[in-house]
Amino acid sequence: MIPGNTLKTRVPQFVQDRTVRPAPPRYRNEIGKYIILRDEEKCVLCGRCAEICPQGVHVRKPGYKYFAEPKSHLCFGPRCEKKGTYCVAACPQGALRIDENPMLKALGDYRWPAGMILATWKMAETGEVPPEDYGYELETGDSGGGFDRMRFKFPDKPSHDIKEEDIDTGLELNRRNDGRARIRIDVPWYGGGMSFGSVSNTTQLSKARAAVAWNTFTCTGEGGYMERMRPYDDHVLTQVATGLFGVREETIQRVPIVEFKYAQGAKPGLGGHLLGDKNTPAVARMRETVVGISLFSPFPFHSVYSIEDHMKHIDWIKHVNRRCLISTKVSTPTDVDMVAVGSYFAGTHIVHIDGGYGGTGAAPDIAKKNIAMPIEYAIPKVHNFLVGEGVRDHITLMASGGIRNPYDVAKAIALGADGVIIGTMEMVSLGCVRCGRCSSGRGCPRCIATTDKKLIQKIELEWGTQRLINTYNAWRNEIRRILRRLGLPSVAALRGRSDLLMHLDYTNDREHTA
Amino acid sequence: MPKKYHIETKPVPPRRPRTGKYGIVDWREDCARCHNCVKKACVYDRHREEQAYIRNLNDVDALFFDCMGCFSCVQECTKNLLRLSINPAYENLGNRYWTPEIIQTTWLQAETAKIPVSGAGYGGRFSGHGFDGMWTDMSEIVRPTRDGIHGREYISTAVDIGVKPSYLALDGGTIVTDIPQLMTLPLPLIIDMVPEKYTQPALEAVIAATAVRTDLVAVIDSRKWPVAGIDAEKHLEHIALYFDASSLLPGREVLGATRLVEIEGAGDVTKRMAEIREINPGIVIAVRVRLDAGGIGRAVGLVGEGAGVIHVVADDNGDEIGAEKPRFIKEMVRELHTELIRKGLRDEVTIIAGGGIALPEHMAKCIICGADLVSTMLPLLIALECHLCHTCEAGRPCPAKIGEITMEYGVGRMTNLISAWHNQLVELMGAMGMRDARRLRGDVGRAMFFEQLEEETFGKLFGTRKRA
Numbered sequence: 001m002i003p004g005n006t007l008k009t010r011v012p013q014f015v016q017d018r019t020v021r022p023a024p025p026r027y028r029n030e031i032g033k034y035i036i037l038r039d040e041e042k043c044v045l046c047g048r049c050a051e052i053c054p055q056g057v058h059v060r061k062p063g064y065k066y067f068a069e070p071k072s073h074l075c076f077g078p079r080c081e082k083k084g085t086y087c088v089a090a091c092p093q094g095a096l097r098i099d100e101n102p103m104l105k106a107l108g109d110y111r112w113p114a115g116m117i118l119a120t121w122k123m124a125e126t127g128e129v130p131p132e133d134y135g136y137e138l139e140t141g142d143s144g145g146g147f148d149r150m151r152f153k154f155p156d157k158p159s160h161d162i163k164e165e166d167i168d169t170g171l172e173l174n175r176r177n178d179g180r181a182r183i184r185i186d187v188p189w190y191g192g193g194m195s196f197g198s199v200s201n202t203t204q205l206s207k208a209r210a211a212v213a214w215n216t217f218t219c220t221g222e223g224g225y226m227e228r229m230r231p232y233d234d235h236v237l238t239q240v241a242t243g244l245f246g247v248r249e250e251t252i253q254r255v256p257i258v259e260f261k262y263a264q265g266a267k268p269g270l271g272g273h274l275l276g277d278k279n280t281p282a283v284a285r286m287r288e289t290v291v292g293i294s295l296f297s298p299f300p301f302h303s304v305y306s307i308e309d310h311m312k313h314i315d316w317i318k319h320v321n322r323r324c325l326i327s328t329k330v331s332t333p334t335d336v337d338m339v340a341v342g343s344y345f346a347g348t349h350i351v352h353i354d355g356g357y358g359g360t361g362a363a364p365d366i367a368k369k370n371i372a373m374p375i376e377y378a379i380p381k382v383h384n385f386l387v388g389e390g391v392r393d394h395i396t397l398m399a400s401g402g403i404r405n406p407y408d409v410a411k412a413i414a415l416g417a418d419g420v421i422i423g424t425m426e427m428v429s430l431g432c433v434r435c436g437r438c439s440s441g442r443g444c445p446r447c448i449a450t451t452d453k454k455l456i457q458k459i460e461l462e463w464g465t466q467r468l469i470n471t472y473n474a475w476r477n478e479i480r481r482i483l484r485r486l487g488l489p490s491v492a493a494l495r496g497r498s499d500l501l502m503h504l505d506y507t508n509d510r511e512h513t514a
Numbered sequence: 515m516p517k518k519y520h521i522e523t524k525p526v527p528p529r530r531p532r533t534g535k536y537g538i539v540d541w542r543e544d545c546a547r548c549h550n551c552v553k554k555a556c557v558y559d560r561h562r563e564e565q566a567y568i569r570n571l572n573d574v575d576a577l578f579f580d581c582m583g584c585f586s587c588v589q590e591c592t593k594n595l596l597r598l599s600i601n602p603a604y605e606n607l608g609n610r611y612w613t614p615e616i617i618q619t620t621w622l623q624a625e626t627a628k629i630p631v632s633g634a635g636y637g638g639r640f641s642g643h644g645f646d647g648m649w650t651d652m653s654e655i656v657r658p659t660r661d662g663i664h665g666r667e668y669i670s671t672a673v674d675i676g677v678k679p680s681y682l683a684l685d686g687g688t689i690v691t692d693i694p695q696l697m698t699l700p701l702p703l704i705i706d707m708v709p710e711k712y713t714q715p716a717l718e719a720v721i722a723a724t725a726v727r728t729d730l731v732a733v734i735d736s737r738k739w740p741v742a743g744i745d746a747e748k749h750l751e752h753i754a755l756y757f758d759a760s761s762l763l764p765g766r767e768v769l770g771a772t773r774l775v776e777i778e779g780a781g782d783v784t785k786r787m788a789e790i791r792e793i794n795p796g797i798v799i800a801v802r803v804r805l806d807a808g809g810i811g812r813a814v815g816l817v818g819e820g821a822g823v824i825h826v827v828a829d830d831n832g833d834e835i836g837a838e839k840p841r842f843i844k845e846m847v848r849e850l851h852t853e854l855i856r857k858g859l860r861d862e863v864t865i866i867a868g869g870g871i872a873l874p875e876h877m878a879k880c881i882i883c884g885a886d887l888v889s890t891m892l893p894l895l896i897a898l899e900c901h902l903c904h905t906c907e908a909g910r911p912c913p914a915k916i917g918e919i920t921m922e923y924g925v926g927r928m929t930n931l932i933s934a935w936h937n938q939l940v941e942l943m944g945a946m947g948m949r950d951a952r953r954l955r956g957d958v959g960r961a962m963f964f965e966q967l968e969e970e971t972f973g974k975l976f977g978t979r980k981r982a
Contacts (some may be wrong), residue, residue: 027589069594106536106583106598110635145640181721192616262654269652269945275631299944300654333652334962356649359635365619366629366938368636370875371652371945373962377971415975424635435584438633445557445584449633455557498975506976 010254014231016465018213020127020473024060024468026431026459032073033118033135035101036087049087049096053080058087064472076133083411109355110143112424112434116404123371124429124467130405139407146376147408149504152486159487164480167492171256171419174325174349175394177274179325183256183445185216185419187476188491190407192400193239193261193329194425195223196246197274197283198438199449200363200456206464207426208232214472219421222261222272222297224286225251237327242271243297245287252320259327259352260313262300265401266359268372270329272449275362278443280451295419305341314347325349331371332356332378332401337385344386344395352421353378355401360423360449362438375401376415383416383496406478429471430464518667519700519729521933523627526926530899530914532674533616535579535604539597539800552587554852559586593678596877611644611831616872617896624897627930632922644842644870645879647964648768650871651949654723665671669940671951673702673863673887674799675774677822683851694822695796697773701879701936702887705732705894706868707756711828712895713906715917720924721894727925730930732775733825733889735762739768743921747771753841756802759786776825779803779812784819792913800825800866804836817854817863825866826850832870843870844883851884860956874938884956887927893935897927 024137033040036057045065050058055074060067077098080086088096105113122130130136140148173183191207198221205228211218212235219237220229224246229236233254240247241261252258259433263269274283274295284291306309314326327350328343330336355375379399388394399412400421410421428434430448437443443450447458479491488494502508538561538965553561560581564768581598588596601694607614619630642885676696683691706719718734718741725732726749740746759762760779769775769790777786779801788797803813813824815972826846833840847867867880868889880888896902899914906912943951946960954960968979 025589027586027592029589029594031589052555103588103598106600109583110639111635111637118731144642145639148640182779210571263652269947270941273631330654331652333654334959336654339654357640358635360633360638362631362633363635364631364938364941366628366873366875366941367945368632369638369646370879371650371942373649373967377967378970380975427634432634433583433585434634434637436580436632436634436637437582442557444633445582445586501975501977503972505981506972507978507980508976510975510977 019424127470188419190217193219193221195221210468264333265354267363271299303462310345624927654947694820716772874935
């Protein structure tokens with residue numbers, strides 16, 4: 001049922017196919033895991049290295065005597081030795097040397113090590129998980145806990161009965177059977193809230209187009225609903241957050257899902273914060289505020305003292321938009337399980353738990369590390385409580401806050417989530433190096449989370465869209481591979497199967513009942 | 515509305531070149547001098563600033579400067595001449611516990627008085643040793659069990675120091691209980707003594723002035739009293755003189771003007787307290803106890819003997835003193851707190867905990883573990899651009915030239931840091947739904963501990979944890 005007002009304001013919806021196309025990095029010099037050093041005095045320019053390298057690392061342009069700078073980012077490193085394609089060994093003069101790139105130490109962090117960033121860039125470029133030969137650590141980071149210490153217990157011989165292309169990665173978002181739309185997305189994730197002002201228009205539209213291509217959703221965040229987002233209405237989830245910035249009846253009526261944001265993992269319990277530098281005239285107009293001042297969304301909702309108050313909020317939105325689903329986004333306090341059950345009884349369709357280690361925007365450092373529990377604890381806690389209360393199959397549990405790769409997606413689902421919400425992965429796909437300067441001065445130096453006019457122009461919408469489409473494709477394919485190896489026909493069949501996981505720090509002798 | 519605790523701050527720039535995390539290695543000899551030089555395009559203008567700086571430079575440290583580590587210039591240089599690396603000087607900052615991150619964030623806060631803010635989520639380890647193995651809770655929806663809706667301006671970080679009688683005796687409506695003196699600090703923090711091993715020039719005057727400006731109290735060794743360059747009358751209210759067992763007590767002109775005094779928890783403590791009370795009956799007396807193997811037992815014993823304020827102190831890293839496998843201050847404070855509860859004494863005494871308090875969250879976490887307030891010193895020393903290089907220990911000149919600081923610089927930097935800590939404590943308390951720092955004491959329900967979460971969550975799924 002679409003409200004009359006929606007029909008009047010509805011615009012033709014954008015169509016975007018999900019074809020993978022090459023989307024090479026937009027920087028001139030790519031960063032690779034290895035660097036190749038050629039001793040010019042020893043090299044006799046015989047060309048043996050170029051002949052033997054299957055990756056095309058060594059290039060001598062036609063008509064040139066000398067080799068161009070090696071394309072180090074394509075190099076597999078010493079792994080080539082086993083294949084007999086190792087240029088260092090093949091060089092008759094011993095003129096070549098391969099070392100690990102020392103610059104990687106300066107790239108990334110414990111949660112997103114350099115290898116994971118490089119692998120994500122490669123996925124964004126090619127649409128596929130990079131071959132193992134690159135030696136990127138895509139599956140785990142170096143944080144020393146949580147997802148990084150979990151592994152899947154893959155059977156020795158994967159089932160041949162299941163074909164990858166038949167595996168269902170779709171996700172039902174409405175399980176309440178309440179007459180509202182039954183929304184199904186094609187991948188078990190959608191894009192997290194990044195408001196207008198915190199990221200560039202190009203970034204926001206790239207996310208929207210990728211969501212259209214993969215029949216999933218993107219979220220406006222709480223910064224308001226740009227008019228230019230209207231061609232994507234069917235794939236947009238808009239937020240009602242504590243600051244109520246940009247919340248209007250007509251924007252609520254446009255979308256299939258409305259989300260109440262109680263808290264966010266990056267700064268649980270602190271509300272939102274848009275620094276003054278990013279509050280440009282356009283942002284201020286959208287948020288109906290004054291240019292240049294920092295904008296705080298208070299914490300918590302000052303009209304919600306109880307689940308009953310939350311229910312009144314939900315009823316309000318359900319009345320304004322008769323077709324939409326309701327999502328409730330909370331962080332991960334000790335009693336997140338009870339909050340989730342309360343939200344179910346208040347009428348929410350989706351409960352979105354956002355763990356303490358996630359987030360893309362500016363947040364006080366003290367909040368990032370110290371407040372609320374990591375998502376790895378919260379997922380099984382909420383899942384099991386919902387099961388115990390007998391409502392698990394009537395609500396969709398979405399998890400976010402540190403989902404970095406397709407393995408994290410699968411682990412989160414095995415721990416009990418139905419699906420996940422992503423944010424940082426999209427930023428990294430667009431070239432983010434996680435320098436953490438999203439909030440400084442002109443904003444992101446990688447031109448992603450900025451409102452600076454010059455910087456915005458450095459990313460083209462088509463390029464950004466394709467990078468995200470490609471990464472989505474790589475993730476979907478890798479999740480299918482994981483499921484095939486586990487002998488499961490669908491993402492839904494993986495939910496709550498923690499018996500398929502092991503933890504490297506545990507005896508793993510607990511008997512599970514699936 | 516009552517007067518709010520507010521610290522006046524203003525930026526105090528560093529005296530020395532910043533030791534940034536990143537450094538750009540520039541292989542200039544192959545430069546094409548192209549018109550699109552990436553150095554000009556640096557979003558932060560760092561290359562230009564660096565060049566300007568190097569021209570006036572006598573210090574190699576500045577070769578590594580304020581690069582933000584965005585890789586943009588590295589990836590855009592037409593000749594691929596630039597490389598980014600971690601500044602080795604940055605990696606050499608501090609030690610295992612006082613990490614380069616802690617030192618750098620302390621410098622930033624001492625300069626700006628602002629809460630450090632960054633994007634891109636948390637990039638650190640999942641959990642870790644000591645205070646890194648616990649998270650504070652937050653309140654999702656305002657509930658009657660918590661403090662209700664309030665703004666930051668209603669959050670009180672004040673705490674009381676002194677003996678707190680568990681009941682009042684009345685005689686016909688008149689209180690007959692001898693009400694002991696109680697002092698209130700606006701922040702659960704006292705400034706501790708500079709460890710003797712840091713042998714730079716005397717900082718007591720700067721510390722005392724900082725205590726006055728922040729309305730806090732600084733513990734100063736009585737052997738260093740009187741402190742040159744400060745007005746005793748104005749400062750004594752914010753100074754707690756420390757007397758070891760052999761120090762002579764000063765007269766009423768000194769002890770009569772101070773609110774708090776600290777004595778060594780050795781020898782005849784009861785007699786020592788009586789001597790001090792004879793000079794100033796209203797003074798609050800804290801007994802300093804080293805947290806070595808018998809520290810907790812001694813602290814509990816002293817409470818039994820009538821000590822109303824116990825200041826337990828672990829080593830600089832928060833570890834048990836002299837132990838082969840030391841316990842951390844967090845665990846020791848929890849044990850002390852629990853033991854005092856078991857004996858029915860907890861509400862009558864004040865526990866000050868020190869050692870390893872390096873960040874503002876440590877203040878909140880230590881209080882959650884059972885302290886009433888904390889003490890710290892090293893962060894204030896770091897605020898003066900100390901690298902914790904320990905060069906001074908060997909008698910060599912301080913590379914940070916702390917001996918050359920001005921009063922304005924020293925007090926400004928320390929004050930800025932304390933202000934930033936206060937604001938961050940308010941952030942944590944706001945998230946927890948707490949309005950009063952006094953109520954945070956021992957409230958482990960407002961925290962989540964790594965071991966507990968692991969057992970409750972992963973223990974059910976994966977069995978027994980193998981790794982400690």
